[in-house]
Amino acid sequence: MIFAAQFSGFLEHVEQDWPFPRHLTECTLVSTQYQQSAVSSTLYTQYNLPMPQAAEKRQAEFLAARLCAREALRLQLKHAQFPSQKKNSRAPVWPYGSCGSMSHSHPIAAAIVGSTKHWKNFGLDIEPPISITRSQRLAKAILTTSEHKVFSTLSAEQAAHYLTLVFSFKESLFKALNPLTDCYFGFHDAQVTTVDLAEQGFACLKLNKNLSRNWQAGHELEGQFTSIQGNTMTLVGIAKDFKDTISHAT
Known part of the structure; x- marks a missing residue:
């Protein structure tokens, strides 16, 4: 509309x-x-x-x-x-x-x-595509060891797209969870375990750090993404019953 x-x-x-x-x-x-x-x-x-x-x-x-x-x-x-x-x-x-x-x-x-x-919170993020050159420079600061293994297997173009997605999802996750936990966490305190390398799709995110009693390391959430005017937009929604958000992307 x-x-x-x-x-x-x-x-x-x-x-x-x-x-x-x-x-x-x-x-x-x-x-x-x-x-x-x-x-x-x-x-x-x-x-x-x-x-x-x-x-x-x-x-x-x-x-x-x-x-x-x-x-x-x-x-x-x-x-x-x-x-x-x-x-x-x-x-x-x-x-x-x-x-x-x-x-x-x-x-x-x-x-x-x-x-x-119906909802506890949302995390929404829009990011311009990270260039190939910049993706190589930023990879270790943004990616966990397991994410970097995925990054290193991709072509230069795919790797840059992958890094853009991971960066944006971690921004969305922070926006969604920081107000609920009042806990700061960085790029290595969460990871994207699976993600579609397309213009639109899903991802599974996992916490690597205990944020609160309800949000512990190992907790998994689903995120989704799309392309908007050449940018990547990611979304993480936390339902009122947060257990409803636990899901593996398919």
Whole structure:
């Protein structure tokens, strides 16, 4: 569903769509393309949002992601409201009764929102493709030993795509679990055990670190991914009964 232009030329093609291979119930995803040069203090004033004291790029992506979140909240919970922000942190605080996640990769922004009656949290991430040269440089910092073994068996193009997927899934996993556990974890504290090397598919993720009593090393979750405007977008959803999320990708 594409919505009428209502954002003063800043957002284009604002739409409610489900781009992933498996639909998750009781949640809404909104994505858009934004025009960085169209961001302004007037827009921030219009939506009663504090404008970040940052470069134009940051101001644009911040606003675009939150406008997606506001639209998703309106559609899913019939309540158009922006998520607030923790003090001394960029982490969003969602309105009572809701949970969600936002991401952006110029010029794309997206947000997913669900009711806490059905969901504990989401992790959504959008990443541009990592180049072959950069993938070789970053591999050891991002990949566990077992992931690096997979990486080393692939062609240069496949390896770069694999690293982009793994990086994005770990970002999504962190967004989903950090607010639930209040525990920091790094790239080597989780791993992607299986993943489809395609434009769309599934992955199985496993924790390598105890995060809380409920989230222990060895716990597995399913994630899914798709391609959006040349970028990779990954999603991890944590159901209210988190045991429902334990699944091996097929």
